Structure formats: C-alpha cells, structure tokens
Amino acid sequence: MKTAWILALLTALACSKDDRPTPAVGTEHPAAAERRDARSQRDLARDIAGAERLGKDQAAERYGEIRQSWLGKRVTWKLDLVHALCLSAGSCHALPFDRLGADRAIVQGWMPRLRLDAASFATLQGRCAGRARCPVTVEATVAALALSVDEPTSLTLADIEVVTPAGS
Numbered sequence: 790m791k792t793a794w795i796l797a798l799l800t801a802l803a804c805s806k807d808d809r810p811t812p813a814v815g816t817e818h819p820a821a822a823e824r825r826d827a828r829s830q831r832d833l834a835r836d837i838a839g840a841e842r843l844g845k846d847q848a849a850e851r852y853g854e855i856r857q858s859w860l861g862k863r864v865t866w867k868l869d870l871v872h873a874l875c876l877s878a879g880s881c882h883a884l885p886f887d888r889l890g891a892d893r894a895i896v897q898g899w900m901p902r903l904r905l906d907a908a909s910f911a912t913l914q915g916r917c918a919g920r921a922r923c924p925v926t927v928e929a930t931v932a933a934l935a936l937s938v939d940e941p942t943s944l945t946l947a948d949i950e951v952v953t954p955a956g957s
Contacts, residue, residue: 825928826862830885830901833859837942845938852936859931865952866901870913870923874900878910883925885944899942904932905949912951926952 833855840851868883875881882900905913917923932947 826859826864828859828862828864830864830866830868833944834886837936840936848938852938856934856936859934862931863928863948864931864946865926865928866946867924867926868901870917870925871921872917875903875910875913875917878905878907881905881910881913884922899944902933902943902945903927903929903949904945904947909949909951916951928952 836855836858837852840848840855843851866885868885870881870883874883881903883903885899885901913923913925916925927946927949929946929949931944933943933945935943
C-alpha cells in the first residue's frame with residue numbers, strides 16, 4: 790500500500806510538471822525586462838575616463854566593452870534642460886552634469902540626445918517653461934552610444950518617461 794501511494798504521488802508530480810506551459814524561447818518575465826540599471830551618467834563618465842587613460846588599442850577594446858554594458862539598459866538619470874538645446878521633440882539635448890556644482894571635475898563634453906514623443910516633449914516644456922536651466926529626472930533606455938578613440942562620445946536616450954519627484 791505504501792509503495793502504491795508513493796508511485797501515485799510521483800506520477801502526479803511528473804504529470805503536473807509536464808502539463809505546465811513551457812515559456813517561449815527568448816521571452817522573459819515582465820519584471821525582469823523592466824529592471825532598472827542603477828548606474829548614473831557619472832558612472833558612464835568614470836568608465837570613459839578610465840578608458841581614456843589606456844593606450845589606443847586597449848582604449849578601443851575597452852570602449853567596446855563599455856558600449857555593450859550600457860546599450861539597452863533602462864536608467865534613471867538627473868539631467869538639466871536648457872531651452873536652446875531642446876526646441877522640439879526631434880531636436881532635444883540635455884546637460885548630463887552639473888558643471889556649476891559637484892560635477893566640475895568631469896571633463897566629458899557629451900550631451901545626451903533625448904528621443905522624445907510629443908507627450909514627453911510637452912511634459913518637459915510644461916515643467917521647464919520660463920526657466921533658464923531646468924533639472925529633470927528621466928527614466929530612459931540607452932538606445933545609442935558611440936565611443937571612439939578618435940571621435941567625440943555620442944549618446945541617445947529613448948523611451949523617455951519624465952519622473953516627477955514627490956512634492957514637485
């Protein structure tokens with residue numbers, strides 16, 4: 790009797806395991822797809838600065854590694870918008886560092902291009918109306934990153950959501 794009970798239990802477990810749908814290859818749980826990368830633009834600046842101290846061949850290899858580690862990542866960054874740099878949804882760049890404050894030591898000169906839809910652009914324009922320099926926090930995906938020994942750094946942020954801090 791005990792053996793029959795164990796066989797019945799094992800059969801039930803085996804059947805229930807086989808009956809579960811197998812996830813499709815290449816799919817992931819939505820929560821996993823939405824994981825945020827905790828690194829900031831300052832972390833990217835440090836990565837680039839470290840590569841710049843290497844020899845040309847080593848720097849080129851390191852730039853490739855940096856690019857791969859950032860592309861497609863979802864980040865939350867604090868940026869400054871200046872009206873003259875963000876005149877339309879199709880032509881908007883931001884200042885990634887506070888050159889007047891804590892980030893004075895950062896020497897990178899890149900300004901992320903913000904790939905905005907009309908709603909995100911309108912949100913930014915509304916928040917920044919009448920301000921010469923407008924700090925904003927955005928969640929975005931690193932959509933493009935060009936790093937080169939010979940050319941300036943170029944970065945594009947896409948799928949942008951303006952994060953409104955509590956009390957703003």
